[in-house]
């Protein structure tokens with residue numbers, strides 16, 4: 001439990017030392033993954049200091065072990081901070097089956113502080129394979145971040161009378177009510193009006209629909225989801241943008257095109273099924289739109305996006321370029337490799353995610369961990 005001294009000081013602190021023989025191999029991707037969840041990370045010798053919205057953390061690699069420390073002045077944020085470390089560490093290093101045991105202050109299980117409840121107000125078919133759902137909710141200002149575009153949705157069953165939500169416990173882990181895990185998936189906030197209390201999300205309707213796509217297909221006004229986040233970096237200021245992705249990245253690309261300003265130059269490369277999937281996007285005149293049509297081939301089976309990125313005429317000053325994208329894992333790996341090895345784009349000039357995996361659903365990706373997600 002929280003010590004009396006902690007309560008009096010108003011500072012909550014916990015630490016864990018984890019046996020982690022392959023720490024050297026996993027540390028970099030773990031730090032990068034933590035950084036995508038709205039954290040600022042600075043290197044201090046071999047250690048990393050993490051500045052989070054409600055506290056601080058430190059990762060200290062030792063010989064075959066990893067020491068974690070979290071400090072916060074908000075008791076509700078303690079478990080959240082633990083989770084912000086435990087989540088990426090256990091996902092990226094899923095193969096290592098790490099056991100993370102915390103000591104220090106304990107505040108008890110609590111709802112995630114970022115959880116908001118959204119209800120569907122409107123469902124519109126943008127194209128035959130893209131559905132826009134408008135949600136309403138309260139207290140959404142934390143989601144109104146041009147630099148944090150993504151969120152995780154928790155899908156409640158239809159007609160739920162009193163929705164139950166997951167809690168974060170003192171181990172920094174998610175606890176589902178009555179052990180009934182609800183499906184969750186990552187989506188992009190296409191548009192937000194925090195004053196009006198509205199969020200729009202565009203769902204690509206793929207053929208092998210999983211729980212998210214099924215939920216979206218059947219959504220009607222009044223249906224409920226939980227939203228967590230926001231996370232993941234948007235585009236940084238640049239003179240030249242290369243935006244690339246399939247339909248799952250189209251909401252992010254569309255949002256960035258609206259943000260970059262009239263003078264921006266560059267190219268947006270968007271892989272979709274065919275002409276009926278094209279959307280009228282607002283974009284600066286200097287950013288060319290290139291729609292790449294699969295013409296009936298299954299998503300994730302063509303080399304269209306890889307070839308389109310390969311054909312980009314990159315400016316010589318790569319420090320003034322920004323690449324943003326998301327797509328199926330195989331294309332992601334190839335493009336990632338190309339950006340690093342051929343283009344030699346600096347690490348801080350790109351935000352690129354594997355959005356889905358052609359042979360795995362999200363639960364399977366999480367179970368495999370970094371191997372199914374990293375380049």
Ligand SMILES: Cc1cc2nc3c(=O)[nH]c(=O)nc-3n(C[C@H](O)[C@H](O)[C@H](O)COP(=O)(O)OP(=O)(O)OC[C@H]3O[C@@H](n4cnc5c(N)ncnc54)[C@H](O)[C@@H]3O)c2cc1C
Nearest residue numbers: 187188203204206210211212213248355356357358361362
């Ligand atoms: C950072 C990030 C942002 C994202 N933003 C969006 C967004 O704004 N809009 C959006 O539509 N998606 C987005 N996605 C992708 C979305 O999360 C995945 O497509 C997710 O797997 C869909 O969940 P599901 O329950 O329908 O399918 P799952 O249960 O995860 O998978 C079921 C089956 O469908 C296949 N599959 C999954 N996605 C696709 C797909 N897109 N095309 C073809 N087959 C697929 C899987 O291989 C699996 O066989 C984003 C993903 C990430 C990581």
